[in-house]
Amino acid sequence: MSTVQVGLVQMTCTASKEENLRKAIEKTREAAAKGAQIVCLQELFTSLYFCDEENYDNFSLAETIPGPSTDSLGALAKELGVVIIASLFEKRAQGLYHNTTAVLDADGAYLGKYRKMHIPDDPAYYEKFYFTPGDLGYKIFKTKFATLGVLICWDQWYPEAARITALMGAEILFYPTAIGWATSQNEATNTEQYNAWQTIQRSHSVANGVHVVSVNRVGFEQDGAMKFWGGSFVSNPFGSILYQASHDQEEVHVQAIDLKKTDEYRTHWPFLRDRRIDSYLPITQRFIDED
Numbered sequence: 108m109s110t111v112q113v114g115l116v117q118m119t120c121t122a123s124k125e126e127n128l129r130k131a132i133e134k135t136r137e138a139a140a141k142g143a144q145i146v147c148l149q150e151l152f153t154s155l156y157f158c159d160e161e162n163y164d165n166f167s168l169a170e171t172i173p174g175p176s177t178d179s180l181g182a183l184a185k186e187l188g189v190v191i192i193a194s195l196f197e198k199r200a201q202g203l204y205h206n207t208t209a210v211l212d213a214d215g216a217y218l219g220k221y222r223k224m225h226i227p228d229d230p231a232y233y234e235k236f237y238f239t240p241g242d243l244g245y246k247i248f249k250t251k252f253a254t255l256g257v258l259i260c261w262d263q264w265y266p267e268a269a270r271i272t273a274l275m276g277a278e279i280l281f282y283p284t285a286i287g288w289a290t291s292q293n294e295a296t297n298t299e300q301y302n303a304w305q306t307i308q309r310s311h312s313v314a315n316g317v318h319v320v321s322v323n324r325v326g327f328e329q330d331g332a333m334k335f336w337g338g339s340f341v342s343n344p345f346g347s348i349l350y351q352a353s354h355d356q357e358e359v360h361v362q363a364i365d366l367k368k369t370d371e372y373r374t375h376w377p378f379l380r381d382r383r384i385d386s387y388l389p390i391t392q393r394f395i396d397e398d
Contacts, residue, residue, distance in 0.1 A: 115359070146189050192257060337355060
């Protein structure tokens with residue numbers, strides 16, 4: 108089909124996994140009632156963003172994938188006839204954990220998972236303490252409604268990840284996200300950070316000729332020290348904003364995406380045609396030293 112209805116669920120979270128999952132289910136139902144065919148939930152939506160500290164107790168939040176959450180969401184996907192993109196804390200084995208997104212098709216089938224490849228380690232974002240870098244490579248998922256590419260939060264800053272996923276055949280790039288402002292920052296810094304975050308993702312739309320859907324959490328966490336900035340958005344294959352959420356409200360939005368636009372923009376702006384793949388070997392190096 109050409110036009111796909113995509114639902115974005117931007118929400119606050121609490122310390123209760125059960126409460127967060129219930130809320131995500133309710134909001135997925137709301138999106139489906141508005142006509143959504145694909146629903147994307149934010150990064151690690153079943154918990155608070157626990158990576159603000161290095162705390163061994165937080166490993167108890169993890170679960171297997173497939174597991175309890177994917178079972179619940181798979182049943183919901185089948186009931187509603189929608190695709191669900193669900194970001195979860197995966198326990199792969201004893202002492203081995205990943206930041207992982209599962210995809211449930213519209214018949215409830217578990218299509219597989221993507222494990223976050225780029226793992227940050229910054230103040231209040233101590234993800235390397237918890238997550239092993241992904242080892243499944245970049246992934247696409249052929250769902251009932253579209254072929255999806257799924258990347259996760261910190262991946263969104265890397266054009267290589269978007270490019271590879273698009274080259275694999277992704278028609279839409281989805282970015283479940285958890286990113287915010289330190290409440291100690293001034294407004295100019297906040298604005299600059301949000302603009303950079305949105306701009307880099309819009310550039311993935313332009314360079315690859317695909318829609319980008321970025322879904323962020325919202326609300327104060329970390330005892331009020333961090334305000335997750337929401338601002339979930341959809342950009343078209345030339346980077347134009349089709350929808351942008353607020354920075355401080357829970358929102359459920361359904362956006363129509365015309366998949367034919369990819370062919371239109373790629374034909375008029377043939378960036379893929381003109382790639383000089385014979386010249387790109389240096390990109391596999393960490394840094395190119397003069398000597």
